[in-house]
Amino acid sequence: MNAQIPKHIAITMDGNGRWGKARGLSRSEGHFAGVKAMEKVIDACISLRVEALTLYAFSTENWSRPLDEVNYLMSLPIKFFHEKLPQFMKRNIRIRTSGNLKKVPFPTRVAIEKAVKRTRNNDGMVVNFAFNYGGRDDIVQAIKAVVREKDVSGSQDITEMDIEKHLYTNGLPSPDLMIRTGGEQRISNFLLWQAAEAELYFTDVYFPDFDETDLKEAVCCWQKQRGYVSIYEKSM
Incomplete structure (x- = not known):
């Protein structure tokens, strides 16, 4: 079989x-x-021709961390998009977000929403930032939206398609490969619905050290699991 690349990688x-x-x-x-x-992982995914990359940037559980750390994490999107948005436009990257931004500080929310709006017509790789995201919360808010919709239409039948239409990731393919760095082997409330058929890959490498070689190794393992020929195995 020919070498294949995951359409959607979540990390x-x-x-x-x-x-x-x-x-x-x-x-x-x-x-x-x-x-x-x-930034290096985004570059590597573009080189691999990945269609969508979801990055677990801030979880609903992260609010329990020390206040100074939370405040710093909230400042990062402001600095990141201010610096990188012009490059994303040049590279035709489309920014999306998954999560409840209503609970995010206003300056952070504005920076994220600006990036989404500025890049919405780009048709290159999608970089989806899961920010203030929780898998359980995602499913609950989707079900609530479905119930409201059914109340209006008068229909009582709820299907998987109805729920998927209202998930934060609506319009993205389900992740083929989910990677977790740092040595823990847990999903940690990440894309619970969407990960039903995903391959899970865990590595001891801390994320700051995770590079293109590590990404290719994860993709190689995914290719082997799916029975595809790997084009990376000999080069690693």
């Missing part, structure tokens, strides 16, 4: 804080290093 970018601590740095410095790694 839990774990280990930033521990990466910083291991180097005598702050957790915030670890998160900053994670942003730099994220």
Whole structure:
């Protein structure tokens, strides 16, 4: 069979804080290093011709972290999109978000929504930032939306398609490959519905150290699991 590439890769970018601590740095410095790694992963996915990349940037559980760390995480999208949005436009990248932005501080929400609006007509790779995202919350809000819709139409029948239409990821293909860095082997409330058929790949590499070679290794494992010929195995 010919070599194939996952259409949609989803990544839990774990280990930033521990990466910083291991180097005598702050957790915030670890998160900053994670942003730099994220840029490299986006570049690598474009090179591989991946159609969609979802990055677990901030979970609904992350609000329980220390306030200074949360505040820093909320500042990162503002700085990131201010710097990178022109490049995303040049590279035809379309930005999407999954999650409840209503609970995000106003400046952060504005920065994210601006990036989504500016890139909405781009038709290249989709980079979907899961921000203030929780898989259970995603399913609950989708079901609520379906119920409201059914109340209006008078129909009582609820299908999987109805729910999928109202998930935050509506319009994106389901993830083929879900990667988690940092050594933990948990889904952690990430894309619970969408991951039903995804291959799960766990690596001990902290996300700031995760690079194109690590990504290709994950894709190679996915190709083997699906019975595809890998074009990367000999080069690694």
